[in-house]
Amino acid sequence: MTSGGATLGYIQEQVGHVLRDFLHLQRPVLLGAGEELRPGLDALTSLLAGGKRLRAAFCYWGWRGAGGEDCPQILAAAAALELLHSSALVHDDVMDGSDSRRGQPSLHRQYANRHAEQGWHGSPEAFGAAVAILLGDLLLAWTDQMFQSSGLPAEALRRGQPVLDLMRTEVMAGQYLDLLGQAAGDVTLASALRVVEYKTAKYTIERPLQLGAALAGGTGPARSTGAATATAYGLPLGVAFQLRDDILGLFGDPAQTGKPSGDDVREGKRTVLLAITRARASARQAAIIDRRLGDPHLDEAGVAEIRAVITGTGALAECELMIDRHVAKALAALDEAPITGEAKEALAELAVTATARRG
Amino acid sequence: MTSGGATLGYIQEQVGHVLRDFLHLQRPVLLGAGEELRPGLDALTSLLAGGKRLRAAFCYWGWRGAGGEDCPQILAAAAALELLHSSALVHDDVMDGSDSRRGQPSLHRQYANRHAEQGWHGSPEAFGAAVAILLGDLLLAWTDQMFQSSGLPAEALRRGQPVLDLMRTEVMAGQYLDLLGQAAGDVTLASALRVVEYKTAKYTIERPLQLGAALAGGTGPARSTGAATATAYGLPLGVAFQLRDDILGLFGDPAQTGKPSGDDVREGKRTVLLAITRARASARQAAIIDRRLGDPHLDEAGVAEIRAVITGTGALAECELMIDRHVAKALAALDEAPITGEAKEALAELAVTATARRG
Numbered sequence: 001m002t003s004g005g006a007t008l009g010y011i012q013e014q015v016g017h018v019l020r021d022f023l024h025l026q027r028p029v030l031l032g033a034g035e036e037l038r039p040g041l042d043a044l045t046s047l048l049a050g051g052k053r054l055r056a057a058f059c060y061w062g063w064r065g066a067g068g069e070d071c072p073q074i075l076a077a078a079a080a081l082e083l084l085h086s087s088a089l090v091h092d093d094v095m096d097g098s099d100s101r102r103g104q105p106s107l108h109r110q111y112a113n114r115h116a117e118q119g120w121h122g123s124p125e126a127f128g129a130a131v132a133i134l135l136g137d138l139l140l141a142w143t144d145q146m147f148q149s150s151g152l153p154a155e156a157l158r159r160g161q162p163v164l165d166l167m168r169t170e171v172m173a174g175q176y177l178d179l180l181g182q183a184a185g186d187v188t189l190a191s192a193l194r195v196v197e198y199k200t201a202k203y204t205i206e207r208p209l210q211l212g213a214a215l216a217g218g219t220g221p222a223r224s225t226g227a228a229t230a231t232a233y234g235l236p237l238g239v240a241f242q243l244r245d246d247i248l249g250l251f252g253d254p255a256q257t258g259k260p261s262g263d264d265v266r267e268g269k270r271t272v273l274l275a276i277t278r279a280r281a282s283a284r285q286a287a288i289i290d291r292r293l294g295d296p297h298l299d300e301a302g303v304a305e306i307r308a309v310i311t312g313t314g315a316l317a318e319c320e321l322m323i324d325r326h327v328a329k330a331l332a333a334l335d336e337a338p339i340t341g342e343a344k345e346a347l348a349e350l351a352v353t354a355t356a357r358r359g
Numbered sequence: 360m361t362s363g364g365a366t367l368g369y370i371q372e373q374v375g376h377v378l379r380d381f382l383h384l385q386r387p388v389l390l391g392a393g394e395e396l397r398p399g400l401d402a403l404t405s406l407l408a409g410g411k412r413l414r415a416a417f418c419y420w421g422w423r424g425a426g427g428e429d430c431p432q433i434l435a436a437a438a439a440l441e442l443l444h445s446s447a448l449v450h451d452d453v454m455d456g457s458d459s460r461r462g463q464p465s466l467h468r469q470y471a472n473r474h475a476e477q478g479w480h481g482s483p484e485a486f487g488a489a490v491a492i493l494l495g496d497l498l499l500a501w502t503d504q505m506f507q508s509s510g511l512p513a514e515a516l517r518r519g520q521p522v523l524d525l526m527r528t529e530v531m532a533g534q535y536l537d538l539l540g541q542a543a544g545d546v547t548l549a550s551a552l553r554v555v556e557y558k559t560a561k562y563t564i565e566r567p568l569q570l571g572a573a574l575a576g577g578t579g580p581a582r583s584t585g586a587a588t589a590t591a592y593g594l595p596l597g598v599a600f601q602l603r604d605d606i607l608g609l610f611g612d613p614a615q616t617g618k619p620s621g622d623d624v625r626e627g628k629r630t631v632l633l634a635i636t637r638a639r640a641s642a643r644q645a646a647i648i649d650r651r652l653g654d655p656h657l658d659e660a661g662v663a664e665i666r667a668v669i670t671g672t673g674a675l676a677e678c679e680l681m682i683d684r685h686v687a688k689a690l691a692a693l694d695e696a697p698i699t700g701e702a703k704e705a706l707a708e709l710a711v712t713a714t715a716r717r718g
Binding site: 030033097122126129136140148149165168177180182184268294 | 453495520
């Protein structure tokens with residue numbers, strides 16, 4: 001590995017390797033309990049093969065930025081975040097009733113289908129949800145196993161652990177607020193932004209960067225400046241990342257997003273995009289949003305109507321502007337950051353990748 | 360703490376303390392995200408106040424048996440198992456659709472009720488399940504935080520980690536086999552016993568004991584003999600413990616079990632008690648079991664009919680005999696165990712407590 005060559009592609013490849021190695025270690029434990037575990041193992045293997053590995057990449061660059069060398073140990077520790085994230089996706093899909101993920105049926109849907117095909121006892125949906133809860137738990141438990149067995153020195157792990165702990169508690173707090181907001185019908189921009197801060201910005205960028213930096217070490221002022229950089233770069237970038245996700249969910253190509261267009265609306269998600277739309281909407285436009293939001297049977301014509309309101313109110317243009325402004329803010333934070341030049345370059349590139357329009 | 364005085368009551372009290380201290384540390388993190396988290400924190404506080412703390416007690420006595428001194432650090436590490444177990448209970452109740460736990464509405468039921476009372480958007484049941492999935496995840500993530508921050512030396516934690524890892528993977532494998540068995544209608548004794556081995560015996564007794572012993576240290580023959588004792592004592596005791604639970608679920612006092620009588624039958628659980636009953640049943644008796652098992656609306660008369668079949672086939676008496684034989688086997692394993700006399704005494708007492716008829 002030559003310095004400067006650690007592109008996202010390299011990280012994705014290495015993280016894929018270490019996750020496969022990790023699953024290989026779990027195989028005898030699971031199959032030792034029973035051959036019946038094989039489809040579960042296969043489903044997890046297939047799930048863990050995908051994903052952009054953004055959280056691992058930010059953790060890796062937090063480490064490199066603080067002066068850590070490229071090595072298999074940091075890639076293994078960073079890959080633990082992908083186990084955490086996969087767990088969150090599996091459980092999110094159950095909580096949201098989402099039937100697809102990365103262009104495939106979601107895990108609970110796969111198991112519900114299998115139950116129905118086999119003509120088993122009970123409800124296919126309840127069975128699918130139960131298996132997905134369990135497999136998500138397994139991924140969450142494996143997060144620590146992978147982190148602790150990454151091969152990093154005990155001292156490094158002890159520095160990183162509190163960041164990992166905080167990250168998990170915060171993301172679950174954010175999800176709780178999100179669920180509550182959806183249920184209570186809270187559509188204000190302020191509450192949508194708070195959910196984004198906890199569920200996305202801290203979880204995807206700020207904490208992974210801080211985790212990598214904490215693992216690499218450093219004490220005193222350098223360390224707290226590093227943590228401040230992760231915040232100054234991570235929080236605005238996280239908002240931009242989520243806004244792009246909101247837009248792609250309605251205006252993107254389902255072949256690229258891996259989800260049908262408009263699923264956020266069907267699931268009643270209080271996105272920032274919709275909060276801005278609603279704040280700019282006329283009474284007639286607001287009525288359309290309120291009627292459509294959370295309708296699980298919303299068809300393509302209904303989604304098109306929502307898109308027209310988002311565009312018509314100027315909310316889409318405002319969000320694009322917000323993305324640009326937030327990315328610029330994140331990039332500006334890099335300029336003065338006390339991290340290696342190489343890390344600055346990689347993080348600038350990641351900021352663009354994470355918020356790109358993708359076609 | 361005088362030696363020999365570490366009764367289950369002492370462990371329960373200390374574990375209660377450290378769990379409350381742990382929750383106190385989480386308070387600013389959760390409430391920092393939003394005041395809305397307060398009911399979630401309260402629900403977890405109330406949940407964590409209860410329970411027999413058996414897993415913590417076995418971990419504690421694994422430590423003491425290997426020569427470890429009574430200290431706050433081992434109690435904190437052992438209490439981490441109670442976070443793990445609470446997570447499993449919260450998720451189990453969602454998976455099984457159980458409406459009560461320890462005499463209170465289960466967590467998902469509490470939130471479904473709150474949703475209905477507030478007249479919020481969407482389905483109260485889906486909301487309750489989603490919040491319970493999330494709070495169960497939080498408890499699972501906290502397991503590691505509590506274990507890692509127990510204050511035990513890094514070297515001890517490194518010895519214990521693989522046991523904790525194995526324990527979590529095994530219990531989830533056992534639950535998976537259980538779900539699959541229920542769905543596929545597998546009622547053989549062999550498969551019921553395999554589920555008990557993974558879901559109960561390893562998880563409740565063998566691995567907690569081994570975890571305590573691993574944390575205390577020791578190498579070479581002494582260590583592997585200690586692990587073998589945990590198996591020789593833990594596996595038969597685990598079977599006896601589960602059989603007692605099966606019996607109490609149908610013949611016990613709901614005020615003591617905290618669950619309505621017959622819930623296992625309503626949920627279609629393939630218990631060992633029912634597998635033995637079915638193996639001894641006449642065609643007429645088997646038809647009653649098959650018709651009732653998994654009927655969510657089974658009333659008290661239906662439960663009484665099942666009880667009559669269990670008693671009539673002689674399965675109840677056989678199970679009582681099995682409990683006695685398994686407890687005797689566990690106690691015999693203690694005799695030759697290379698552990699302190701104090702630990703032998705405490706583990707003998709725990710074997711009786713864990714399998715007592717409770718009134």
